[in-house]
Amino acid sequence: MVAASKMRKSQGAALSGRPYQEALFRVLAALRGKVDPQASPLLVERPVRRELILVISSDKGLCGALNTNLFRELTAIDAVDPSFSAVGRKAVQFLVRTRRNLLADFQVSELPRTREVRPIANFCAEKFLSGEVDRVRVVYSKFINTLVQQATTVNLLPASSEELLGKKREKNFRLASSFLSQVSRECCRRFYPIILLFRFFR
Numbered sequence: 001m002v003a004a005s006k007m008r009k010s011q012g013a014a015l016s017g018r019p020y021q022e023a024l025f026r027v028l029a030a031l032r033g034k035v036d037p038q039a040s041p042l043l044v045e046r047p048v049r050r051e052l053i054l055v056i057s058s059d060k061g062l063c064g065a066l067n068t069n070l071f072r073e074l075t076a077i078d079a080v081d082p083s084f085s086a087v088g089r090k091a092v093q094f095l096v097r098t099r100r101n102l103l104a105d106f107q108v109s110e111l112p113r114t115r116e117v118r119p120i121a122n123f124c125a126e127k128f129l130s131g132e133v134d135r136v137r138v139v140y141s142k143f144i145n146t147l148v149q150q151a152t153t154v155n156l157l158p159a160s161s162e163e164l165l166g167k168k169r170e171k172n173f174r175l176a177s178s179f180l181s182q183v184s185r186e187c188c189r190r191f192y193p194i195i196l197l198f199r200f201f202r
Contacts, residue, residue, distance in 0.1 A: 045158050050081045052133040056140040057088035073151035074139045128157045
């Protein structure tokens with residue numbers, strides 16, 4: 001009963017944030033098209049010579065093939081001079097065991113709050129803004145339902161509108177775009193990576 005209760009709680013947390021996540025991604029997709037890259041360096045695409053890969057795993061191994069599939073996805077990535085950061089003990093153990101260049105690791109609770117995600121977002125953004133890496137990607141298990149979690153790799157920085165919206169066509173996209181034309185450099189710097197990371201913890 002305790003396990004079933006925890007499962008329902010986790011599933012509820014994963015699904016409850018979806019509407020907010022979709023709205024945030026519409027905002028970010030509009031941001032890509034309307035904000036001058038000179039005012040928002042987190043949106044600038046450049047040739048990839050080095051990259052950072054953030055791996056998000058569970059803390060424990062009692063997850064069936066969840067972590068196995070995740071690490072299989074990771075090893076299949078054609079990365080350019082990669083370095084790594086990790087969230088979750090299993091990711092840290094895998095990266096250390098395979099002797100990959102682990103720069104940092106983070107721990108979060110089962111239901112992460114913004115204050116826990118913020119240091120991860122800041123770390124990724126700082127590496128990108130400093131020019132230490134030219135791309136930041138995330139490898140994580142995308143929640144489909146309680147029986148299916150799909151190992152997935154996506155770009156965190158810079159992210160394209162296509163990645164944020166997929167194939168959806170939004171009726172209110174122009175309204176969001178006109179609003180976001182006034183977004184400041186500081187707003188982009190503070191919130192863009194945090195909003196992006198929100199997707200991986202929901």
